[in-house]
Amino acid sequence: MELTWWWLGVLVLLAAVLVAATSWWRARQERVGEVVLAAHTRRMTDLPVYRRALTRLRGQLLVLTAVLALVFVPAAWAASRPADGYLVEPEKRNRDIMLCLDVSGSMFITDQAILRSFADVVKGFEGERIGLVLFDSQAVTAFPLTDDYDLVTTQLEEYANGFSSIGGDGLDPQAGTWNPNSSGTSLIPDGLASCTYGFDRREEDRPRAIILGTDNMVAGRGVYTPEEAFTAAEDLGARVYAIDPNDSGRAHEELVEATEGTGGKTYPLTDEEAVTGITDEIERLEAARLPDTKPQFLRTDKPRWPVLLLVLGLLAYLPLAWRWRR
The missing domain is CATH 3.40.50.410 (von Willebrand factor, type A domain)
Known part of the structure; x- marks a missing residue:
């Protein structure tokens, strides 16, 4: 299998990385601007309930990131137009x-x-x-x-x-x-x-x-x-x-x-x-060939797996994103 438009897949991945980096930077800037100084917060962050909540939040972020990868990687794969290529001799028997x-x-x-x-x-x-x-x-x-x-x-x-x-x-x-x-x-x-x-x-x-x-x-x-x-x-x-x-x-x-x-x-x-x-x-009868023909390289698109993974990724991401926003 080969990627006919591999460069388009690379562009999709670069665009995804750029969007993710921009979102992270903007979110960080917003957090810096909204910082409120408070005393004695260490006592709260040491609480088991707080630590469990933080662990749960990090786990949700990790899952959300993995699901996003399941969306963007197959999208880039599909955009690259995966195909099987083979050489065909345009010869036919016409007896x-x-x-x-x-x-x-x-x-x-x-x-x-x-x-x-x-x-x-x-x-x-x-x-x-x-x-x-x-x-x-x-x-x-x-x-x-x-x-x-x-x-x-x-x-x-x-x-x-x-x-x-x-x-x-x-x-x-x-x-x-x-x-x-x-x-x-x-x-x-x-x-x-x-x-x-x-x-x-x-x-x-x-x-x-x-x-x-x-x-x-x-x-x-x-x-x-x-x-x-x-x-x-x-x-x-x-x-x-x-x-x-x-x-x-x-x-x-x-x-x-x-x-x-x-x-x-x-x-x-x-x-x-x-x-x-x-x-x-x-x-022994002459099997005629098509006149003035050259071997042709043909491609057959194979989009099934990238499209299937893309759909599964979207189905997994949408409910998680909705729950995250809540």
């Missing part, structure tokens, strides 16, 4: 990461594991903004891009629990993802496009990534074709990383080719290196 999960029927038994993988990936980040979109025949934003990591981890856990059993604990991951007017289900291109358009601040050159959990089993025809959806992500500069429950087959090969076209990669869900691989890949 945006959208988690995109296919919650169609073919994915039901593996989605919980993918959500757990999402949670493991998030643990490797600090400062990035994370969002989550769930989709089947239509997409639902579970939560938009945010750097509130407590919310992110809680939501991922709740949605993962929602896959444990129908009607069980946790959030329902399929709520709102079924469109009765749609001509198909598992519309992966539409889901990916929704994730792409979930990125805000599109005019900024921000590193962006999409982590797509899907088996790439499209059932029906949506608004976007796979080529259009992946091109939209590529045009925005968003790399697509996929986690596929399958590790072979035509759908898997098409997913591998499409993600690599954006600069991303596809990992089988069974790949133990998937989480580390995705985290490392995204970490």
Whole structure:
């Protein structure tokens, strides 16, 4: 802790000493002017009653002086503006990461594991903004891009629990993802496009990534074709990383080719290196810094204790001063 305005605290103490010295000198002058000579006063001052009264008076003066110190010292402390100082590097990570999960029927038994993988990936980040979109025949934003990591981890856990059993604990991951007017289900291109358009601040050159959990089993025809959806992500500069429950087959090969076209990669869900691989890949995305910034020294005022002691001192002084004047 440091005193920002230490000189002001010194001035307060000097003012207190000056006031006390002036009051003492004026009181002494008044006593000198009012002296009345009297004989045989020694007999009175030797009386036990007189000595007890004098001792009591001196004790009251001592207490009053101590209480005044409890007023002026915290007042000087508070006036000095106590604060904690620390150096801040004005650097921020501005990567945006959208988690995109296919919650169609073919994915039901593996989605919980993918959500757990999402949670493991998030643990490797600090400062990035994370969002989550769930989709089947239509997409639902579970939560938009945010750097509130407590919310992110809680939501991922709740949605993962929602896959444990129908009607069980946790959030329902399929709520709102079924469109009765749609001509198909598992519309992966539409889901990916929704994730792409979930990125805000599109005019900024921000590193962006999409982590797509899907088996790439499209059932029906949506608004976007796979080529259009992946091109939209590529045009925005968003790399697509996929986690596929399958590790072979035509759908898997098409997913591998499409993600690599954006600069991303596809990992089988069974790949133990998937989480580390995705985290490392995204970490390699350039984390932009604020341009032309210098370290800043910040102060946080800490007035609690001096103000508290000042209030306590005043509460103790006022009744004592009132009693003294009586």
